[in-house]
Amino acid sequence: xxxxxxxxxxxxxxxxxxxxxxxxxxxxxxxxxxxxxxxxxxxxxxxxxxxxxxxxxxxxxxxxxxxxxxxxxxxxxxxxxxxxxxxxxxxxxxxxxxxxxxxxxxxxxxxxxxxxxxxxxxxxxxxxxxxxxxxxxxxxxxxxxxxxxxxxxxxxxxxxxxxxxxxxxxxxxxxxxxxxxxxxxxxxxxxxxxxxxxxxxxxxxxxxxxxxxxxxxxxxxxxxxxxxxxxxxxxxxxxxxxxxxxxxxxxxxxxxxxxxxxxxxxxxxxxxxxxxxxx
Amino acid sequence: xxxxxxxxxxxxxxxxxxxxxxxxxxxxxxxxxxxxxxxxxxxxxxxxxxxxxxxxxxxxxxxxxxxxxxxxxxxxxxxxxxxxxxxxxxxxxxxxxxxxxxxxxxxxxxxxxxxxxxxxxxxxxxxxxxxxxxxxxxxxxxxxxxxxxxxxxxxxxxxxxxxxxxxxxxxxxxxxxxxxxxxxxxxxxxxxxxxxxxxxxxxxxxxxxxxxxxxxxxxxxxxxxxxxxxxxxxxxxxxxxxxxxxxxxxxxxxxxxxxxxxxxxxxxxxxxxxxxxxxxxxxxxxxxxxxxxxxxxxxxxxxxxxxxxxxxxxxxxxxxxxxxxxxxxxxxx
Numbered sequence: 029x030x031x032x033x034x035x036x037x038x039x040x041x042x043x044x045x046x047x048x049x050x051x052x053x054x055x056x057x058x059x060x061x062x063x064x065x066x067x068x069x070x071x072x073x074x075x076x077x078x079x080x081x082x083x084x085x086x087x088x089x090x091x092x093x094x095x096x097x098x099x100x101x102x103x104x105x106x107x108x109x110x111x112x113x114x115x116x117x118x119x120x121x122x123x124x125x126x127x128x129x130x131x132x133x134x135x136x137x138x139x140x141x142x143x144x145x146x147x148x149x150x151x152x153x154x155x156x157x158x159x160x161x162x163x164x165x166x167x168x169x170x171x172x173x174x175x176x177x178x179x180x181x182x183x184x185x186x187x188x189x190x191x192x193x194x195x196x197x198x199x200x201x202x203x204x205x206x207x208x209x210x211x212x213x214x215x216x217x218x219x220x221x222x223x224x225x226x227x228x229x230x231x232x233x234x235x236x237x238x239x240x241x242x243x244x245x246x247x248x249x250x251x252x253x254x255x256x257x258x259x260x261x262x263x264x265x266x267x268x269x270x271x272x273x274x275x276x277x278x279x280x281x282x283x284x285x286x287x288x289x290x291x292x293x294x295x296x297x298x299x300x301x302x303x304x305x306x307x
Numbered sequence: 308x309x310x311x312x313x314x315x316x317x318x319x320x321x322x323x324x325x326x327x328x329x330x331x332x333x334x335x336x337x338x339x340x341x342x343x344x345x346x347x348x349x350x351x352x353x354x355x356x357x358x359x360x361x362x363x364x365x366x367x368x369x370x371x372x373x374x375x376x377x378x379x380x381x382x383x384x385x386x387x388x389x390x391x392x393x394x395x396x397x398x399x400x401x402x403x404x405x406x407x408x409x410x411x412x413x414x415x416x417x418x419x420x421x422x423x424x425x426x427x428x429x430x431x432x433x434x435x436x437x438x439x440x441x442x443x444x445x446x447x448x449x450x451x452x453x454x455x456x457x458x459x460x461x462x463x464x465x466x467x468x469x470x471x472x473x474x475x476x477x478x479x480x481x482x483x484x485x486x487x488x489x490x491x492x493x494x495x496x497x498x499x500x501x502x503x504x505x506x507x508x509x510x511x512x513x514x515x516x517x518x519x520x521x522x523x524x525x526x527x528x529x530x531x532x533x534x535x536x537x538x539x540x541x542x543x544x545x546x547x548x549x550x551x552x553x554x555x556x557x558x559x560x561x562x563x564x565x566x567x568x569x570x571x572x573x574x575x576x577x578x579x580x581x582x583x584x585x586x587x588x589x590x591x592x593x594x595x596x597x598x599x600x601x602x603x604x605x606x607x608x609x610x611x612x613x614x615x616x617x618x619x620x621x622x623x624x625x626x627x628x629x630x631x632x633x634x635x636x637x638x639x640x
Contacts, residue, residue: 197390197392199388199389199390199391199392199465200390200392200394202354202357202359202379202386202388202392203386203388203392203393203394203453204394205358205359205378205379205380206357206359206379206380206384206385206386206406207380207405207406207409207453207457208380208381208406208409208410209380209405209409217394217396218394221395221396222395
């Protein structure tokens with residue numbers, strides 16, 4: 029390492045910037061967390077103080093547990109997110125492999141067509157999607173959400189993954205072919221492990237919007253049995269009265285599962301982001 | 308029996324013709340080297356033989372069987388790649404065993420063949436290591452081992468030495484040569500390095516722009532090149548080409564002479580000025596400029612003290628001169 033980079037002043041400055049950014053990014057989460065443990069009065073009177081003996085209260089969490097079936101909402105969100113991610117990664121990687129590996133007529137056109145979805149927000153098609161879901165009887169099922177999220181996640185997945193798959197050595201795939209591996213084995217055993225960082229990147233990019241989405245759950249699956257967490261939290265937000273204790277508690281709990289998923293993917297993600305830079 | 312027969316093989320990528328009417332026969336046990344500059348189609352030809360690319364037209368026979376539509380795994384070939392292409396998730400043993408497992412060979416056979424290959428290639432100490440824990444030379448040996456265990460009818464090597472450093476390259480070259488003797492197998496070897504071609508081959512196939520320029524033993528091609536391209540491609544330093552008019556006024560042919568055949572002679576027919584001298588110890592390469600500006604290389608054995616800018620007269624034995632017409636075809640002296 030050179031001298032300039034070891035300069036303590038530079039290190040301090042870099043850390044100051046990073047710490048400031050971290051503080052700014054984490055502040056809202058922090059405020060949500062501390063306030064979820066306070067009484068309603070305390071939330072409004074001193075929103076930025078930590079809960080103390082006087083203001084500490086679990087009323088928000090109690091409300092959340094009693095009203096509505098929060099564990100079901102959790103479960104719904106989890107099922108929708110994980111299944112959608114699974115399909116996005118599976119189909120996205122397969123399409124990307126075909127586009128990058130096989131020469132066929134219209135390959136480039138097909139790639140452009142699949143990437144087109146990146147530029148067109150899927151919400152534009154909401155009415156048509158709703159009509160389709162009604163016609164196919166999928167309204168108020170989790171499948172409606174899974175299908176929509178898979179469709180909206182695929183373009184970016186195909187785009188990113190095909191770029192990465194082009195970098196996988198041809199020799200390796202050919203060696204597999206000569207050793208008698210099927211194309212599926214080559215894909216799953218040789219190529220997928222090598223693009224795992226890219227797949228984690230795609231997973232994280234897709235996971236958070238799906239988890240947080242309110243639009244499609246509200247329109248396609250608003251029945252009690254299919255409510256997602258985000259939609260479920262809305263019962264506490266009224267036009268005239270909002271139960272802030274409950275809203276904050278629900279939000280605090282909603283952070284947890286997505287954080288767990290993120291931790292699972294993040295090690296891969298970091299490798300994905302830096303893999304281009306260091307090679 | 309012929310180990311490999313190509314009959315009028317053509318290959319097009321879109322509108323680009325990469326291989327033109329390639330016909331070739333390889334005898335059993337022969338070591339054949341495809342050599343040519345990059346982009347000449349030699350690797351594509353190897354891929355067509357391996358079945359990794361389909362020929363646009365023409366026939367591929369391996370051991371007498373037509374293989375045009377046979378998938379690579381059933382062609383009875385073993386292939387070694389330039390980038391080693393080892394499976395990163397398997398250890399050395401697993402890398403070698405994979406193809407045999409795919410063929411559903413019994414465990415005892417797999418074990419026996421791996422033992423045999425690792426003994427030949429000196430890999431015993433590394434059998435349980437991953438490819439990432441091996442050096443370049445070791446990886447290439449594993450790649451060769453992976454080909455050997457399948458006991459193929461035909462070995463294909465795709466520039467196997469180009470990722471190795473110079474010293475290792477020579478060792479591995481000798482190893483491959485020994486392997487050929489031990490296994491007595493038919494081998495096809497692709498390289499752009501004429502030294503590898505000359506040292507390894509029983510038979511060299513020189514390719515250019517998708518055409519076969521000449522086929523023959525190394526010395527045949529060296530002593531009797533069919534055209535200017537082959538003459539210039541084989542031999543290092545490369546053959547000198549000069550307009551023959553420098554020797555006989557009015558002669559429109561091209562005159563070729565190898566650097567080692569030129570001698571300094573007081574009454575020689577070629578006048579040239581020294582522009583650069585390379586002292587290699589064992590020999591001395593002198594770069595000169597002929598009176599029309601064409602560079603000439605002269606290779607002298609031993610150490611010589613030749614000054615920059617010196618004017619020299621060069622001569623050559625009459626039998627060592629080559630003549631080519633304006634299209635590069637060899638013509639009689």
